[in-house]
Amino acid sequence: MDRHHLIPKTFKGKDQFPIHKICHRKIHSVFTERELLREYHTWEALREHEVIRNFINWVAKKPSGFYSRTQTAGRKRTA
Template sequence: MDRHHLVPKTFKGRAQFPIHKICHRKIHSVFTEKELFRTYHTWDKLRENDDIRTFIDWVARKPPEFYTTTATANSKKRK
Protein backbone atom coordinates (compact mmCIF):
# COMPACT_ATOMS: atom_id res chain seq x y z
CA MET A 1 0.00 0.00 0.00
CA ASP A 2 0.99 3.58 -0.71
CA ARG A 3 -0.53 6.85 0.41
CA HIS A 4 -1.88 9.24 -2.23
CA HIS A 5 -2.53 12.97 -1.90
CA LEU A 6 -5.54 13.89 -4.02
CA VAL A 7 -4.21 17.46 -3.97
CA PRO A 8 -0.46 17.08 -4.62
CA LYS A 9 1.95 18.06 -1.84
CA THR A 10 3.53 20.60 -4.21
CA PHE A 11 0.17 22.43 -4.08
CA LYS A 12 -0.10 22.19 -0.29
CA GLY A 13 -2.23 19.05 -0.26
CA ARG A 14 -2.19 17.41 3.17
CA ALA A 15 -4.87 14.70 3.19
CA GLN A 16 -3.49 11.26 2.35
CA PHE A 17 -5.44 8.18 1.35
CA PRO A 18 -4.35 4.53 1.24
CA ILE A 19 -4.13 3.15 -2.27
CA HIS A 20 -2.61 0.04 -3.81
CA LYS A 21 0.93 0.69 -5.02
CA ILE A 22 0.24 -0.21 -8.66
CA CYS A 23 -2.77 2.13 -8.76
CA HIS A 24 -0.75 4.96 -7.23
CA ARG A 25 2.03 4.48 -9.78
CA LYS A 26 -0.51 4.47 -12.62
CA ILE A 27 -2.05 7.77 -11.52
CA HIS A 28 1.35 9.45 -11.46
CA SER A 29 2.37 7.93 -14.79
CA VAL A 30 -0.68 9.42 -16.50
CA PHE A 31 -0.98 12.87 -14.93
CA THR A 32 1.34 15.74 -14.12
CA GLU A 33 1.12 17.39 -10.70
CA LYS A 34 -0.70 20.34 -12.31
CA GLU A 35 -3.26 18.05 -13.93
CA LEU A 36 -3.89 16.33 -10.61
CA PHE A 37 -4.30 19.68 -8.89
CA ARG A 38 -6.50 21.32 -11.52
CA THR A 39 -8.69 18.47 -12.69
CA TYR A 40 -8.12 15.09 -11.05
CA HIS A 41 -8.22 15.93 -7.32
CA THR A 42 -11.21 13.69 -6.51
CA TRP A 43 -11.67 9.94 -6.79
CA ASP A 44 -14.66 10.46 -9.07
CA LYS A 45 -12.69 12.66 -11.48
CA LEU A 46 -9.86 10.12 -11.58
CA ARG A 47 -12.31 7.30 -12.35
CA GLU A 48 -13.88 9.34 -15.18
CA ASN A 49 -10.59 9.44 -17.09
CA ASP A 50 -10.46 6.83 -19.88
CA ASP A 51 -6.88 5.74 -19.14
CA ILE A 52 -7.61 5.24 -15.44
CA ARG A 53 -10.98 3.56 -16.09
CA THR A 54 -9.35 1.09 -18.49
CA PHE A 55 -6.59 0.44 -15.97
CA ILE A 56 -9.07 -0.14 -13.14
CA ASP A 57 -11.02 -2.62 -15.26
CA TRP A 58 -7.78 -4.45 -16.14
CA VAL A 59 -6.24 -4.53 -12.66
CA ALA A 60 -9.53 -5.60 -11.04
CA ARG A 61 -9.05 -9.00 -12.71
CA LYS A 62 -5.63 -9.46 -11.07
CA PRO A 63 -4.95 -11.02 -7.66
CA PRO A 64 -4.53 -8.52 -4.76
CA GLU A 65 -0.77 -9.10 -4.57
CA PHE A 66 -0.23 -8.40 -8.30
CA TYR A 67 2.36 -5.74 -9.14
CA THR A 68 4.25 -4.70 -12.24
CA THR A 69 6.16 -1.57 -13.18
CA THR A 70 4.29 1.30 -14.79
CA ALA A 71 5.93 3.23 -17.62
CA THR A 72 5.52 6.97 -17.84
CA ALA A 73 3.40 7.98 -20.81
CA ASN A 74 5.29 9.78 -23.58
CA SER A 75 2.63 12.49 -23.61
CA LYS A 76 3.41 13.28 -19.97
CA LYS A 77 7.17 13.43 -20.57
CA ARG A 78 6.67 16.19 -23.16
CA LYS A 79 4.67 18.46 -20.85
Protein backbone atom coordinates in the same frame (compact mmCIF):
# COMPACT_ATOMS: atom_id res chain seq x y z
CA MET B 1 0.04 0.10 -0.17
CA ASP B 2 0.98 3.70 -0.84
CA ARG B 3 -0.59 6.98 0.25
CA HIS B 4 -1.92 9.42 -2.36
CA HIS B 5 -2.48 13.15 -1.99
CA LEU B 6 -5.54 14.13 -4.06
CA ILE B 7 -4.12 17.66 -3.99
CA PRO B 8 -0.41 17.17 -4.68
CA LYS B 9 2.07 17.96 -1.90
CA THR B 10 3.71 20.31 -4.38
CA PHE B 11 0.60 22.46 -4.06
CA LYS B 12 0.30 22.17 -0.27
CA GLY B 13 -2.00 19.13 -0.25
CA LYS B 14 -2.04 17.52 3.18
CA ASP B 15 -4.76 14.85 3.14
CA GLN B 16 -3.44 11.40 2.25
CA PHE B 17 -5.42 8.33 1.27
CA PRO B 18 -4.39 4.66 1.12
CA ILE B 19 -4.15 3.32 -2.41
CA HIS B 20 -2.62 0.23 -3.99
CA LYS B 21 0.92 0.87 -5.16
CA ILE B 22 0.21 -0.11 -8.78
CA CYS B 23 -2.77 2.29 -8.94
CA HIS B 24 -0.76 5.11 -7.38
CA ARG B 25 2.04 4.64 -9.87
CA LYS B 26 -0.43 4.61 -12.76
CA ILE B 27 -2.01 7.90 -11.68
CA HIS B 28 1.40 9.58 -11.57
CA SER B 29 2.45 8.09 -14.90
CA VAL B 30 -0.61 9.58 -16.62
CA PHE B 31 -1.02 13.02 -15.02
CA THR B 32 1.25 15.91 -14.21
CA GLU B 33 1.07 17.45 -10.75
CA ARG B 34 -0.70 20.47 -12.23
CA GLU B 35 -3.31 18.27 -13.95
CA LEU B 36 -3.95 16.53 -10.65
CA LEU B 37 -4.43 19.90 -8.97
CA ARG B 38 -6.68 21.42 -11.63
CA GLU B 39 -8.78 18.53 -12.89
CA TYR B 40 -8.17 15.23 -11.13
CA HIS B 41 -8.23 16.05 -7.41
CA THR B 42 -11.24 13.81 -6.65
CA TRP B 43 -11.63 10.06 -6.85
CA GLU B 44 -14.62 10.56 -9.15
CA ALA B 45 -12.64 12.66 -11.63
CA LEU B 46 -9.81 10.12 -11.64
CA ARG B 47 -12.19 7.20 -12.23
CA GLU B 48 -13.91 9.03 -15.10
CA HIS B 49 -10.67 9.46 -17.06
CA GLU B 50 -10.60 6.84 -19.83
CA VAL B 51 -7.02 5.66 -19.24
CA ILE B 52 -7.56 5.26 -15.50
CA ARG B 53 -10.98 3.62 -15.98
CA ASN B 54 -9.45 1.08 -18.40
CA PHE B 55 -6.58 0.46 -16.01
CA ILE B 56 -8.97 -0.16 -13.09
CA ASN B 57 -10.95 -2.64 -15.20
CA TRP B 58 -7.74 -4.41 -16.21
CA VAL B 59 -6.15 -4.58 -12.75
CA ALA B 60 -9.44 -5.71 -11.14
CA LYS B 61 -9.03 -9.02 -13.00
CA LYS B 62 -5.58 -9.64 -11.53
CA PRO B 63 -4.96 -11.73 -8.41
CA SER B 64 -4.67 -10.05 -5.03
CA GLY B 65 -1.17 -8.73 -4.52
CA PHE B 66 -0.49 -8.38 -8.25
CA TYR B 67 2.13 -5.78 -9.11
CA SER B 68 3.77 -4.83 -12.36
CA ARG B 69 5.99 -1.89 -13.14
CA THR B 70 4.07 1.00 -14.69
CA GLN B 71 5.33 2.79 -17.78
CA THR B 72 7.37 5.84 -16.98
CA ALA B 73 5.90 9.31 -17.12
CA GLY B 74 7.06 9.87 -20.69
CA ARG B 75 3.44 9.97 -21.86
CA LYS B 76 2.56 12.94 -19.67
CA ARG B 77 1.44 16.16 -21.28
CA THR B 78 2.76 19.44 -20.03
CA ALA B 79 0.12 21.68 -18.50
